[in-house]
Amino acid sequence: MKYYDMTRHVRGESLFADDLLVPEGTLFASVFSSSIAHGKILSLDFLDAEKLAGVKKIITAKDIPGQNQIGGIIQDEPLLAESEVHFCGQPIAVVIAETQLLAREVKTKINIQYEELPPVTDAREAYAKGMLIIPPRIFSNGNVGEAWKQCDVIVDGTVETGAQEHLYLETQGAIAFPTEGNGIKIISSTQGPTATQRAACKVLGLPMHQVEVDVMRLGGGFGGKEDQANAWAALAAVSAFVTKKPVKLILPRQEDMRMTGKRHPYSIDYKIGLTKEGKILAYEVTFFQNAGAAADLSTPILDRTLFHATNSYYVPNVKAIGLCCRTNLPPNTAFRGFGGPQAMFAMEAAIYKAADKMGIEVSIIQEKNLLKEEDEFHYGQLAENSKAQTCWNEAKEKFDPGQIKNNIEKFNAENKSVKKGFAFMPICFGISFTNTFMNQASSLVHIYSDGSVGVSTAAVEMGQGVNEKIRLVAAEIFSIDKSKIKIETTNTTRVANTSPTAASSAADLNGKATELACKNLFKRLISFVKNEFNYSPQDKIDFRNENVFCNDEAIGLTWAELIQKAFFKRVNLSAHAHYAVPGIYFDKEKNKGNAFSYYSFGTAVIQVTVDCLRGTYVVDSVKAVHDFGKSFANVIDRGQAEGAIMQGIGWMTMEEIIYNSDGKLLTDALSTYKVPDIHSAPKEIEIHFLENSDNPLGIFNSKAIGEPPLMYGIGTFFALQNAMKAFRPEGEFQFSAPLTPEKVLLGLYKE
């Protein structure tokens, strides 16, 4: 059974936005952006560039027909800078020309003068200057102040996590076409077609029904195209609207890297208190989130940081403070994990520091505090169907950490300059958008008169296999071959008011909606069969392998024949269904409630080897027991886990975003920003699907898989430090990620 999309990918036949044949006369847009991080625009002079042959127009904020605003949650982000610029790479103008090359070349002829203002690039500095995007967010339970008195051990410290570039292989881009009646159709590489539609409508000053957004597939998104696809689609839309011609805008890699936001860097202060046995009693943590120059999705990302402050552990007294700090970096944005990974890294660091002080194994503290059934999180939700301990125990049983530890100790005793290390990494990740209203989706299913089926949903395919999962849902319910089912592009005119494909939830939400729509059709067809063939209401009609059965006997009617008959008897062969996740709510004043539909759990064991002469290292193995619920697409789910782990390892090791003090990105190309290659993948990767897991809240009892395994990668950091400790036992290592070969070498040798 082949996966449909994959069979096209391997032939190079899958189309991405830049692959589409565009009509004759299509124009090309190139974005002119700020070269400084903070300042006033004194003058902007095109020096007759607009009159050059082949140049159509140069668009600035003045040309925007509607509002110059694309901020989704908080209205603080102009599409094009007007009088001030707030980050290096902020769009100022768009050159529209007959060729891509010319549009790019014309940018070099634009003369701009700035009055430079001092940039702020550091979150703590921004906080000190009062530059908060929203007031501090506080999630808490128990009484931390009282709890410290009961603690035998208290440690505190600071943790730093770096930014991470999404590096979707397909860069951002969109093509906009003028439609009759002054409307616009946009083909966009976006994870959120409706958000893109809204942004375009706002800048065009059009009602939503005048703007259609269509998405075929994405060459990777990882959160980077959840909110940040909007600017490029809106710019293409304005360009098409103004020129009355189709306009294509695809960002070259370097511009994509300079202009778009990353995973948020965090600076974190923590304090943790435990009993002498290692039971955590209290945890206080302050997150300085570097949001960049505009809010973007920083506020819900910060909330998820606070939700996941205690990772997979039960802590009775928690105070978690989130500070959303405005700086002069490109607006940071969603990235697989959505604020969760930073929180979990801090919690693990706190445990490591405590274990170090207490002189005990880290895993003793980890194990002792794992969530039990119905333990209460600091935001009031209970850990139901908790698999934290189950996964941990199964990992211990399968991977024999005792043996691993012995082998490593033996190796380290025998080798002076090469050291091995290992770490456990348990995870717990909540599934749902924490903005409750977003947990809805709909699906439109057409059965065509020949029996083939088309399904439209809100889900955007970006490699995570959501289309295949939806196809499996429809095929299962109709009991027809997958080849009869086509998943259509994601289009705002077919499925409206969609939530973005994000929060790991697209398969659940859109799968459930499709399940409902298919079941409606199924019911309609059953009653048609009963009427048509005069069966009684008690007769059991069902479909098996494209044949109609009554009371377990084939009635000699195929699926195709049934559909044709139904069509001629004027049965409605289309259905639309809407799904809203039940049982979730969250009080944003008290910061209490059941924010999540369910949780995903797992435990990984990571082993590494460090060359202590050169500071380089390899990840020997990542082995995990992960709770997939009941997976119904193993190849896809395993691939999601393996890919997420690699991205997590990249974030913890080699992926280093460097801005200089002027706010300029130094790592703006693949030659300077390194993501894992085939040689840096773990030598061994072993994913066990937790057995006997069930999840009625997920599609077909499965669990969401997109984000959670990324956080296993965090264990790599601690495994590396474990190996470094073997070389330099007295070393005090900083909890500063990524742990690049540079930081390893300096950590091993610096006085």
Add this chain to the structure above:
Amino acid sequence: MKNEIQFICNDREIKTDLHPATTILDFLRKNLQLTGTKEGCREGDCGACTVLVGELDKNEVNYKSMNSCLLPLALLHGKHLVTIEGINQKELNPLQNAFVDEGATQCGFCTPGFLMSLTGYFLSNDTFSVESAINSLDGNICRCTGYASIKRAVETVTNEIKLSGTSSTTETLVSLNILPDYFLMIQKRLAEIKPFINQRANDVLISGGTDLFVQQWEKLLSSDVQFLQRDESTLAIWIEGTNCFVDAQTTISEIKSSAILKKYFLQLEDYFQYFGSLPIRNRATVGGNIINASPIGDMTNFLLALDAQLHLKEKNNERVVPLKNFYTGYKQYDKKENEILSSVSFPLPKKHFHFNYEKVSKRTFLDIASVNTSIYLEEENLQINELHLSAGGVAPYPLYLYKTIDFLHNKNISPQVIKEAAEIIQTEISPISDARGSAEYKRLLLRQLFFAHFIKLFPKIISLEEVV
């Protein structure tokens, strides 16, 4: 006479008079509408645009993987260009099947590039192993899969495919349905293409162009360009007396697999696996690496430690400049405008010599060095008679460590001497902080790599504990 570039793209003949610096990536996507070849980075760092280029060599067509974003149209004359569309058949081929079965493709954007690299691997090797097949993917980045499924797919197909001794590689791959059968006619068709006569004025001389096309591809499109290529009748690497000569247009792949060089440098393949990626090594040249004058050039670093000489030609005059004296500042060197680097020579290593090369970068493969260093050493009873030592990434140009070499001359190798030498190194380098590391790190790293030379070459005399 119209000056047309003529080649075969997949099964189709192509004639074009477009600018010779037009990249194959643009030509494929814009002119031929073959969009299976993707633009991921336009700097040869992601492999999404990987294509195969087949070149006629006597009775065979030799295929190599290349980054089409760095490959100019001019170089394709008389060659066979293969894209993903050119390996597609009615049904999925065994490589494509394995990728689908293992889920070795997620978003699909990088996938054609991976498949082209892998196809290139089977086309250009006589024996297959899982490890070397995976190595052939060192220029391909995938952001989705984490590579585990790709490795599984490669393992499956590599174990399935066996070449028979009797038929050619192409014939075998066609019989296994890995290649469509039009491949069998390519050799004959290529032989019919007449040579291309370059009639353009010389403005920009381009060797492999793997850096130039990253930095200046737009500018090249409005320049007169001439592409330097080795005359097929001449040797790439040869020995004259006690010297080894390397033609400036020799590619890094040719260096890496050179039988002559391997006789002296047993670990040659290991050293040069860290140079770019396979598609880059297939294009980048020794001369290009030297004239590009990057402070961290891997080839330059290697040659400095061999005390290489550069042979610069201007019409019929030849001038010889020692590489160690060639560079005068950042991207500045002792070459007159009309001089062309024709070859590089170095004295053949003496009988009892030691050589080592060290490179550390943020990512071990396909990355530019934070610091690299090479050492050539002759000793007798541990007394150093001859020494050359280079360091990259610690100065505005590839450095020959004169002072350290002077200090070590005639010294006996001991931990104390090595420690003292490491101190001297610190006085002759001037690293800066950049994306590849802080100055502090580069100083420490060079010290460590200098120790690494001696720990590797003289493990009984020098150990890490004794020097740090």
